[in-house]
Amino acid sequence: MTTYTPAAASARSGFSLDTLRYYERIGLLFDIGRTAGGQRVFTEDDLDWMGVLRCLRDTGMPIADMRRYAELARHGETTHAERLRVLREHAVQLREHIAELVDQQQHLHDKIRWYESQTPELPADATPADPADATPSDPADATPCDPTPDLPAGSAT
């Protein structure tokens, strides 16, 4: 059974040593093995669980919710239904968040295009508006980030 030192676990998980210790303190990591001398010993399973934590964290789940989820995970299979509920709820949040980002991304691109039209001598190097862009969004809206010249600093120009 493969095990990992704290340094190795940190490297593989991408969490800092301090973060791993912090996560254990607050209950996101639990049942972490120890040597006779008291040093942590991480298993493959621990690493996998860290992958779950990373997914939840990187998708914006607050620590408090992750603690609830970890608590459920700690209590075995009887909590599957509840865990599923938590994940579904989080997926809804995530979908909404992504949708908002994509929306604002559209406005941002509109603004960039406005600036480009104002300074045609400039090379349109970066952000080449890749047609196979990672994020679609029907161009049928326009609220913030409107393509205007950043209105202040010229109120009565």
Place this chain on the structure above:
Amino acid sequence: MTTYTPAAASARSGFSLDTLRYYERIGLLFDIGRTAGGQRVFTEDDLDWMGVLRCLRDTGMPIADMRRYAELARHGETTHAERLRVLREHAVQLREHIAELVDQQQHLHDKIRWYESQTPELPADATPADPADATPSDPADATPCDPTPDLPAGSAT
């Protein structure tokens, strides 16, 4: 020329009164009008600018960068090229961030599906995996959020 009280500006922009004052203090809002008595008077242009701030903020631009951008905006048309550069850079960041979220979203959905397969008696109500979902992503990867039963709490089951 239409003007707005602080309360109205707050309502229209979605920023709290305290946030508007904070933004003025740190330079994100500037040249805000005042009554003889010292109370703020916001204009249509101010509101539009707040829309820009909201776009940048909601897409994750740090306050420090927003200050730089505001500083540029405050200095007139000569800074157009630099502003364009800032926006393009931010657009790149945003694209990367969205891509990562979409990636993790896929893992999250995988995990949800795994739970569903484990508890088939449960209704698959929420997150109905809408085929016309807002965010595409080729299902040709799987790293974190793997569809496993949240490995801890059963190391040797």
Place this chain on the structure above:
DNA sequence: CCTTGACCTGGAGCACGCTCCAGATACGAG
């Protein structure tokens, strides 16, 4: 006028998520 609610300022405080520190201990190479 007078009241009352909106607004002002400067500065303290807070929630979140780590990150750093001091002082002590553990472990592996030589």
Place this chain on the structure above:
DNA sequence: CTCGTATCTGGAGCGTGCTCCAGGTCAAGG
């Protein structure tokens, strides 16, 4: 056994982005 690096613990500190507060001022209706 010794040395040097890795880890340990408890607790303080930090960076970000607001949010709240006290004590005072402004402005519009009655």
